[in-house]
Amino acid sequence: MATGLRKIRLSTTPTDEALADLQIGDIVYLDGTIFTAREGVYMRVIEDGVDLPLDLPAVSAANFHCSPAATQHEDGSFALGAVTATASFRFSKWIGAWLAASGAKLIIGKGGMSPEDYRDHFVPHGAIYLTTVGYGTGALLGRGVKDVCDLYWRKELGLAQAMWVLKVENFGPFIVESDSQGNSLFERENTKIAANLDAAYEGTKPAVLKRFGETDDRKDELI
Amino acid sequence: MITIDRLQATAEELMRRAAIEIPDDYLTGLKAAAAAEDGDLSSFVLDAMLENYDAAKEDGRAMCGDTGCPRWYVKMGNEARIDGGPVALEAALRRATANATSAVPLRPNRVHPLWRTDHDNNVGIGAPEIEYGFEPGGDWIDLTTVHKGGLFGTDYRMLFPSDGIQGIKRFFLDSLVAFGKRGLACQPAIIGIGLGGSKDACMVLGKRAACLRVVGDRNPDPKIAALEDELKVLGNNIGMGAMGFVGKSMVIDCNIEVGYCHTGGMQMSVHAFCLSSRRAVARIHGDGRVEYRTNPDWFTDYQRRETVEWPQA
Numbered sequence: 001m002a003t004g005l006r007k008i009r010l011s012t013t014p015t016d017e018a019l020a021d022l023q024i025g026d027i028v029y030l031d032g033t034i035f036t037a038r039e040g041v042y043m044r045v046i047e048d049g050v051d052l053p054l055d056l057p058a059v060s061a062a063n064f065h066c067s068p069a070a071t072q073h074e075d076g077s078f079a080l081g082a083v084t085a086t087a088s089f090r091f092s093k094w095i096g097a098w099l100a101a102s103g104a105k106l107i108i109g110k111g112g113m114s115p116e117d118y119r120d121h122f123v124p125h126g127a128i129y130l131t132t133v134g135y136g137t138g139a140l141l142g143r144g145v146k147d148v149c150d151l152y153w154r155k156e157l158g159l160a161q162a163m164w165v166l167k168v169e170n171f172g173p174f175i176v177e178s179d180s181q182g183n184s185l186f187e188r189e190n191t192k193i194a195a196n197l198d199a200a201y202e203g204t205k206p207a208v209l210k211r212f213g214e215t216d217d218r219k220d221e222l223i
Numbered sequence: 224m225i226t227i228d229r230l231q232a233t234a235e236e237l238m239r240r241a242a243i244e245i246p247d248d249y250l251t252g253l254k255a256a257a258a259a260e261d262g263d264l265s266s267f268v269l270d271a272m273l274e275n276y277d278a279a280k281e282d283g284r285a286m287c288g289d290t291g292c293p294r295w296y297v298k299m300g301n302e303a304r305i306d307g308g309p310v311a312l313e314a315a316l317r318r319a320t321a322n323a324t325s326a327v328p329l330r331p332n333r334v335h336p337l338w339r340t341d342h343d344n345n346v347g348i349g350a351p352e353i354e355y356g357f358e359p360g361g362d363w364i365d366l367t368t369v370h371k372g373g374l375f376g377t378d379y380r381m382l383f384p385s386d387g388i389q390g391i392k393r394f395f396l397d398s399l400v401a402f403g404k405r406g407l408a409c410q411p412a413i414i415g416i417g418l419g420g421s422k423d424a425c426m427v428l429g430k431r432a433a434c435l436r437v438v439g440d441r442n443p444d445p446k447i448a449a450l451e452d453e454l455k456v457l458g459n460n461i462g463m464g465a466m467g468f469v470g471k472s473m474v475i476d477c478n479i480e481v482g483y484c485h486t487g488g489m490q491m492s493v494h495a496f497c498l499s500s501r502r503a504v505a506r507i508h509g510d511g512r513v514e515y516r517t518n519p520d521w522f523t524d525y526q527r528r529e530t531v532e533w534p535q536a
Contacts, residue, residue, distance in 0.1 A: 004263055005263060005267055025264065027267065067288070068288055068330070069284075069285050069288050069289075069290050069327070069328050069329055069330040070328055070330075071324070071325045071328040071343075079325075079328050080328075081284040081285045081288075081327060081328050081329075082284050082285035082286065082287055082288040082290070083288040084287045084288025084289050085288075086289065087374070087375075087407060110407075111405040111406065131466070133267070133268050133271045133272075133466070134268055134271060134272050134275065134287075134406075134465070134466070134498055135287075135406060135409050135466070135498070136272060136275060136286055136287040136409060136497065136498040136499045137271050137272065137274075137275040137287075138275070138279075138284075138286060138287040138288035138289070138499075139275050139276075139278040139279035139282060139284050139285065139287075140271065140274060140275045140278050141288065142278075142282070142284050142285075142288070143278055143282065158331075158334075158339075158341040158343065159331055159341070159343050160330065160331060160332070160334075160341060173267075173271055175264070175267075185264075186404070186405045186467060189264070189468045189469055190404055190467070192462075192469050193461070193462050193463050193467075193469060196461070196462035197400065200396060200457075200460055200461045200462065201393070201396055203389065203392065204389050204390070204392040204393035204396060205386075205390060206390075206393060207380065207386055207390050207393065207394065208382075208383055208385055208386055208390070209381065209382075209383065211380075
């Protein structure tokens with residue numbers, strides 16, 4: 001059973017002190033306002049130069065890498081079911097410019113980003129990364145959403161890529177994956193697991209036919 | 224004669240059940256994994272998942288925000304007749320998919336691969352997939368929907384007879400380690416393995432092994448069943464658990480399906496059905512009765528037959 005883990009309630013516009021206090025492996029629940037933004041929004045703002053449709057980070061400093069399971073009724077109201085993060089590593093090329101443009105302090109997603117992204121972009125902007133749990137706690141997260149405040153760029157980007165602005169309370173759980181120094185929980189765990197991998201592979205052997213990727217020299221023969 | 228109204232209404236209910244209710248066999252398997260897990264972070268994740276399944280059922284909301292890609296498996300008894308025929312059946316399944324996407328709601332995941340066009344209803348070119356099987360006798364239709372998630376956790380490799388069991392184990396571990404880090408495969412999962420066939424058949428077999436067989440089920444070939452057991456243990460001994468944290472919960476169960484292949488090859492595919500193993504099944508009888516269940520019971524002796532003739536046919 002998980003007993004030794006620290007559980008923390010955090011504002012979606014957190015103070016520097018609150019951010020500095022977070023350690024990798026802490027369990028976090030959020031209160032306030034979050035917004036979704038992923039490649040559609042990033043390209044629109046960073047590459048196309050379109051202005052942000054809301055006042056960031058004043059309204060929210062919490063960017064959720066998410067497309068909710070949601071629908072908009074004909075009268076404009078919303079039905080929002082489950083919400084789950086999408087894998088963040090794919091957004092690496094935009095994250096530096098995005099942190100600068102949005103002032104986001106909390107990036108919430110699936111699976112974290114690279115140590116280089118933390119060092120080069122997160123730490124200089126005072127941002128940390130929160131990972132969702134499971135990754136399938138969509139129903140629990142759905143419970144934490146109290147209201148859909150706004151939906152921007154629905155027509156331009158579609159429901160999945162649009163910018164959802166959500167009022168949340170006790171929204172979680174999340175786990176602190178990168179802290180204010182740029183330490184990474186996944187990196188720490190990978191290092192521990194790597195120590196056992198040789199033993200796990202005992203009694204296996206490499207395939208007789210190699211693939212590119214197992215060698216990067218395209219002049220190599222694969223047999 | 225099975226009516227289209229009955230088919231569509233049943234299909235819509237299956238869409239709802241698949242998205243919201245975790246099947247009992249997977250739940251039992253995950254509870255066993257949670258009881259055995261001693262990594263603190265992995266344990267926290269598994270406990271959160273168990274809580275999440277309860278929340279989904281209580282609230283009637285999807286288990287996971289990524290509700291996967293809905294697909295259909297249709298199995299017909301040889302005597303089954305559909306009002307309007309197979310074209311009407313396919314239209315009903317496409318309508319049910321679209322209707323459930325807004326009614327549950329599901330995430331409108333399906334887009335054009337190049338133009339990213341999204342109809343917001345999970346219907347498009349080739350979507351949802353509809354696959355067919357047949358059984359001797361019976362006037363029923365079994366409808367199974369699977370909403371498989373995931374961009375990660377699936378791989379294919381052409382192995383050869385000289386790779387042997389050692390090579391199978393290596394590729395199995397490679398797949399789990401590659402996609403298990405940071406939990407991209409959304410483990411612990413039911414791992415399906417396809418062996419043999421051709422490249423496409425091998426992928427189909429492995430996906431069906433993951434999605435259409437239940438936890439605790441074993442291949443009728445005792446030596447394949449033993450390999451299923453062995454691979455499950457192997458995967459859980461990597462030292463990796465949920466989300467790629469230190470732990471021992473990677474594989475809830477391992478299911479292997481085989482097909483005859485070219486004499487020179489031994490194709491292998493690996494598929495991870497995620498923490499939200501969304502599947503739901505109903506049998507619609509010729510007299511209109513509908514029975515819901517969670518075991519697709521797809522791989523019957525008939526589906527695995529290797530003879531020219533079949534006695535009941």
